[in-house]
Amino acid sequence: MSITGLFPIDKWNFKSQSILNNLPAAEYEQLCAHMMEQEYKKGEILFREGTVPQGIFFIKRGKVKKYQVDRDGKEQIFYVANSGELIGYHAILTNERYPDSAAVLEDSTIACIPKEDFLEALERSTVLPQRLLRTLSHEFTVLTNSISILAQRSVRERLAIALIVLREKFKDEAPPGKDIVINISRKDLANIVGTGDENVTRFLTEFKTAGILDTHGRKIMIRDVGKLIALSGYNSR
Amino acid sequence: MSITGLFPIDKWNFKSQSILNNLPAAEYEQLCAHMMEQEYKKGEILFREGTVPQGIFFIKRGKVKKYQVDRDGKEQIFYVANSGELIGYHAILTNERYPDSAAVLEDSTIACIPKEDFLEALERSTVLPQRLLRTLSHEFTVLTNSISILAQRSVRERLAIALIVLREKFKDEAPPGKDIVINISRKDLANIVGTGDENVTRFLTEFKTAGILDTHGRKIMIRDVGKLIALSGYNSR
DNA sequence: CCTGAAAACTGAAAAAGATCAGTTTTGGCG
DNA sequence: CGCCAAAACTGATCTTTTTCAGTTTTCAGG
Numbered sequence: 001m002s003i004t005g006l007f008p009i010d011k012w013n014f015k016s017q018s019i020l021n022n023l024p025a026a027e028y029e030q031l032c033a034h035m036m037e038q039e040y041k042k043g044e045i046l047f048r049e050g051t052v053p054q055g056i057f058f059i060k061r062g063k064v065k066k067y068q069v070d071r072d073g074k075e076q077i078f079y080v081a082n083s084g085e086l087i088g089y090h091a092i093l094t095n096e097r098y099p100d101s102a103a104v105l106e107d108s109t110i111a112c113i114p115k116e117d118f119l120e121a122l123e124r125s126t127v128l129p130q131r132l133l134r135t136l137s138h139e140f141t142v143l144t145n146s147i148s149i150l151a152q153r154s155v156r157e158r159l160a161i162a163l164i165v166l167r168e169k170f171k172d173e174a175p176p177g178k179d180i181v182i183n184i185s186r187k188d189l190a191n192i193v194g195t196g197d198e199n200v201t202r203f204l205t206e207f208k209t210a211g212i213l214d215t216h217g218r219k220i221m222i223r224d225v226g227k228l229i230a231l232s233g234y235n236s237r
Numbered sequence: 238m239s240i241t242g243l244f245p246i247d248k249w250n251f252k253s254q255s256i257l258n259n260l261p262a263a264e265y266e267q268l269c270a271h272m273m274e275q276e277y278k279k280g281e282i283l284f285r286e287g288t289v290p291q292g293i294f295f296i297k298r299g300k301v302k303k304y305q306v307d308r309d310g311k312e313q314i315f316y317v318a319n320s321g322e323l324i325g326y327h328a329i330l331t332n333e334r335y336p337d338s339a340a341v342l343e344d345s346t347i348a349c350i351p352k353e354d355f356l357e358a359l360e361r362s363t364v365l366p367q368r369l370l371r372t373l374s375h376e377f378t379v380l381t382n383s384i385s386i387l388a389q390r391s392v393r394e395r396l397a398i399a400l401i402v403l404r405e406k407f408k409d410e411a412p413p414g415k416d417i418v419i420n421i422s423r424k425d426l427a428n429i430v431g432t433g434d435e436n437v438t439r440f441l442t443e444f445k446t447a448g449i450l451d452t453h454g455r456k457i458m459i460r461d462v463g464k465l466i467a468l469s470g471y472n473s474r
Numbered sequence: 475c476c477t478g479a480a481a482a483c484t485g486a487a488a489a490a491g492a493t494c495a496g497t498t499t500t501g502g503c504g
Numbered sequence: 505c506g507c508c509a510a511a512a513c514t515g516a517t518c519t520t521t522t523t524c525a526g527t528t529t530t531c532a533g534g
Contacts, residue, residue: 068381068382068384068385070385070389071470072470074385074389076384076385076388076389078381078384078385089374090374090377090378091374093370093371093374094371094374094375094378098378099378099381099382100378100381122367122370129366129367129370130359130366132370133330133359133366133369133370133373134330134331136370136373136374136377137326137327137330137331137373138331139377140327140373140376140377140380141327141331141335141336141337143377143380143381143384144305144315144336144337144380145305145336146384147313147315147380147383147384147387148305148307148311148313148315150384150387150388150431151313151387151430151431152307152311152313152431154490154491155490155491156490185511185512186511186512186513187511187512193388194387194388194389195491195492196491196492196493197511197512197513198492198493198494198512198513198514199491199492200512201512201513201514202513202514205513205514217499217500217501217511217512218500218501218511218512233308233309391520391521392520392521393520422481422482423481423482423483424481424482432521432522433521433522433523434481434482434483435482435483435484435522435523435524436521436522437482438482438483438484439483439484441483442483442484454481454482454529454530454531455481455482455530
């Protein structure tokens, strides 16, 4: 059974990059007319809860976490966006103060397309609305899977699943033939899985002892995806 | 602080009914040309995981639960759709085998609009794609809130929140001046909250003892929404 | 109005997870 | 290269949640 064959996991890997790919040239030109490319450092915030972003963001290189912060300060990461993905359009589409925040997970190159250009392109374009609809529907599915996993699986299983998914997301960066390195803080991992960082440490130690992965500082290298999948609970029966 | 002012809670109450409201007459006519209205009984299944529905469903009266079933048979309800809402369009938009199921929660009147008519209307209409985009974006927000709640709140808090939301959904059915009655099985409640039905029973008993609600059989009548909100953890600080 | 199956409830025990209070390690910066 | 703050780790304890093994109640159909 392959990883991508595992239903909720390949859904989690969905990329919205297709939105801008192969747009009619004229539309693409117009959309990118006032695009601003910028370097962001780890930890920088793209937009914050309760605001309407200035535009939509296209991640050319790097990774961005999408999260919400609770009243009592607890952070929940519900998506890690990879290079090639587009974020920030939900707020612009609903034109509402938006409950999500986005922060840069590792040094990234991100382009910003002004709100107005995006909305205009959406009005004019013949393909953009359809693509967005499909993308949103797909994202919806990703979230419903996350809900099932968070509500029903143990912390160990959730962490195993998160690691499998993250491994896929960090695949691109590995030099050919070299290890895939997941570079993410324990706290961020905890905020994906919905637990504390102490728990993440504990289970990572357990996985390490079981020969499933290695750690060097905060870096995680997965050695045995098969065992992780077993632990994730998706091979049961 | 009003219920609807509570951020994640009013989001959960979102209705997608606006999608079909006040469409241009011609478009509406065309969309409804082959619409089939039908009575459904409690427990009937509208569509099942892994299928593409024949059409989209408009709930004229009643309620429908949207859920996913895990490999090991665990059911997770991620949304309760109310009268006025439209369901089933995700699968049709992505044109994929779809991971969600929908079953009738109480006797309902539901109209089915054939897939082809819906897709054609989507192509022709000037307002439908935009509306769907907004609706989907909004639904997305509802799900991210659910994720935060499920990942970070205790079972007691989750149940409190679920009850507040369900109370809003069952509001319409209460005769003026009479109690709002939440009519849902313990098992379904458990599958919303992500726990077992024994736990639901336990906490309901606790709430009853605290004067927060009454139960008659499986019916739940909430007496003190304020206390429930307090228990939900949303008044903290 | 009975009756049987499904649903709801209860208690006790075990397991899982959160929390607290530290110690050790890491990695960026002067 | 060493220092310092932040992050990671560890162990012990306490709380929450699950699980199991029943009993009681409800309610739909005969």
